[in-house]
Amino acid sequence: MPSSQTPPAGSTALDPTAVRPAIDDARIIRTTPQAVRDELLALKRDGYAMLSDIGGVDYLEREPRFDVVYHLLKFALNGAQAARVRVLCGVPGADPVVPTVSDVWPSADWAEREIYDLFGVSFSGHPDLRRIQLPVEWEGHPLRKDYPLRGPARDRTPRPSFALKSNVAAGTPASGKTAAALQRQIAAARGQTLPPDPAPHAAEKAQAGNTPGAVATAGAATPQELGAEPNAARGRQLPKDGSK
């Protein structure tokens, strides 16, 4: 069941990459699982020595549903200009299989395993295709768009009864318990009694009234304006004669 935080699938543009603005960050090649291996090998012969990354994207409603994205890098060697190329391989959702390139670039090993783990796209010919991030017994592929944000396992996790929302007494404030209320609660649990909670600032006013400099602590005037000691208004114990 999709979480409330999952954006509704209806709001998706079917293929955002097709309407992309002109961003000059890489050359972009689109291809299919049948042709991707030849395409990548041709690029490697062309000088793109490093397979920098393989990523996956799930477009859910588009056909082909997935994109497996290969980022290749050419170094500035032998007078060549450094360059990037991005190969977008559209993979159908019904049969998500792509030929592996882990024999060409060993760096593809873990990247392909991760896409298999998180998207459920498998790579034919991969020597060791098993889950890499999630445990073996995990069900589903979390980065697919139809996988709920919090995961199905969360709903099944047993919780103690006091932690269930339905067991919290009605009228309990969500938060904002004062320290005094907490102390009374603790005292009650220990069988002690505490004096009732005084009105806010009552103690301060009583204390301030005893000190000579702060007689007029009322309204919005600050103690400094009234010439009082800064401590007086906070109710600290001062000598009776008001001296420091």
Added chain:
Amino acid sequence: MSVDSPIPAAAPGPPPSMSMDVVERDHNRMVLSIGPQHPSTHGVLQVLTEIDGEVITRAEPEIGYLHTGIEKSAENLFWTQASTVIERMDYLSPLSNALCYILGVEKLLGVTDLVPERAQQVRVLLCELSRIASHCVWLGTGGIDLGALSGFFYAFDLRERILDLNELSGGARMHPNYLRIGGLRDDLPAGFLDRLDALIAMYKPRMNELRNLLQSNPILQDRMIDVGIISADDAIAWGLTGPCLRASGVAYDVRKTFPYSGYENYDFDVVTRTEGDAYARFLVRLDEMDQSMRIIEQVRKNLVGGPIMADDTKFTPPPKETIAVSMEALIHHFKYVSESFRVPPGDVYSAVEGPRGELGYYIVSNGDNRPWRVRTRPPSMYNLQILKQIAVGELIADMVVMIGSLDPVFGEVDR
């Protein structure tokens, strides 16, 4: 033994799944699991090794113990909120992650040129500081792996001062969340530059002490030289970047090759070595810290004044002081916080040079107020993968040296 003997029968051993999976003997060969709870794996890495005597014959790193689904979380957050979780990936240099993501979003928005000069300079300054801080962790913990405990305190003291600067500018030591799409959250606070000057002044003598302690230490040299050698061809084939690649003789640095945030204006060298062993990676990182300090000094000298945020409230929050006096600003602020902004559809690959190598984000927008996909290119993951090749033929005791020299961060490897 009689039937009524008081001595109970031997307790059954642990079930086979607990013991036999991990260690099994076959003549001289033995399968040994290192980690995931092992202090020298720098996090939660498990390496299943097959050893023949003391020599490693096979090694397979197992990752995923720290998988937190950050990429999935980012898809479900606003464009502005996503950078908060993205900072948690490489927790030793959160600013590099944030910068890389933010540069990508700015490219998608087409507002890269609107970012003010001062914001770009401060971004560079903080990213280079966090590179030094990150290398300090590697240097300190890497020394501990080899028994050099005292270097740790010198390195972490230096890092503490950088974290203090982080706290001063962003309000938090580890994850300041200070960079914003369009600029910075706030200007640098009063007193920041004085503290920075103090750091610049103490850096050189501190690095001299560290180099005296560690670089010329014969025990460390014995442990690191000719251990875990990576050739240049292997480094490229396995997708290594950063200091691991440059220690094998390939001078590739994103800051030089594909400059961003004004790195083309600074004068610094790309440090390379050709040996490709653990000691070469050690020296490359040490020299890189000095180069970072060079950049920091240049930024400090040339720091300009002016705004720190792009002047366009379509993707930045309006200045706080205008909210009380301008109706439009109030509306913009409300919209910005409650439903963020929309980013034109498209995809972009943005890369920066993080402390561990090329950190990349492949970001897809479908025109909504949340990213459709944020794929990280984690440099540590690719750097760590080569362990299964370089460990073969090395001694089991050198495993910690090799892991330390690759400098993985598992928040980023597992995400």
